[in-house]
Amino acid sequence: MSVEYTFGTYDEDSDLPSISEFEVRFMPLDLVAHWRRCGMTADFLAYFLSHAFRNPDSALGTLSTVINELLENAVKFSADKRVPVVLSLSHFGEVIGITATNTCRDAHAERFAGFLERLRTEDIDDLFVSQIEHNAESAQGESGLGIITMVKDYGASLAVRITPAEGGEGHDVVVRVVLNAEELDRA
Template sequence: MRSQPATYGHWEQLDGMPSLGRYTMDLDARHLTQYWRRCSLSSNFWSRYMALWIPTPPAPGHLRRDAMEHILSYLLNELFENCAKFSGGPFQRIAYAAWVHEERMVFELTNHVQPAAQAPFAALIEEMLTGDLDELYFQRLEASAESNAPGSGLGYLTLMKDYGIRFGFRFSAITNASIAVGVQAHVALKEW
């Protein structure tokens, strides 16, 4: 089954486009779940590696290298953790890709889920992309304190609300039993 991919938010086709640098890595979701610290290790490695693109001192109005490293470590850890938590179905491959441009870096994490997981995630995405971020963030925390349920979407909401990161999402059906979910994070190099 191959249909048109569904995209949400700020999704761009970046492969094949000019960039200052392009990086990729493949992982297995089961190996992240097996040793959870692999999420943190992977995010710390890439955050340190990518932050070396930031000159010291930074250009006026731009993020310092240490701030960028910190932002990227938080962002990538959330994205790797999500891939580990939510991967399902026959494909467990996770693809990491990153691009460096003059004024931004873009990170794309792709994992695979069972088809039933698409609709609830798409509903959450639509809510986050159209709602008031502050209101949603506090609403979700209050609700999770009531029900003891995990506060879904809190990682994304923090990244959008407190760090100004823009997200794009893409769902592509691979087979009847598997959907590839791509998440793109656009990080501006200017201070937010």
């Protein structure tokens, strides 16, 4: 089974020059073994970026929340916990791009594409409620709630690409979130 799915405007080679860049590679195993490392990393990267804003405290809260959700998902859904996940941040001035890359199991790729298709076609407020009600009856960790809140509450523009993993099992997943700098500055 192979899935090829693209959500949103996925611009692989942006010509926009970034004014600041940061990339971190993790062994998922290290973060699974000590889960709070996800939050520590998110806080650190958010703090690093927040100094570029007029209202650093407001930017910090949003950046840390979004980075943490992307990192937690990338780690949680990594098929092989010894294959690195990559988290990269680019500050383009008016927008901030945050990208998480990981390799997931085939079944997850299929479910994730299905979820994104719902996100694309359904009303997001209704989807938020329906996912919460669905979660209440299931013990699975795949709520999609992090993705929904990023788009619904943080004005994030979301792009995802799911492709069969190069030379291996599973699927490569790239999740890119773009946040508006002006929105981040708003208290």
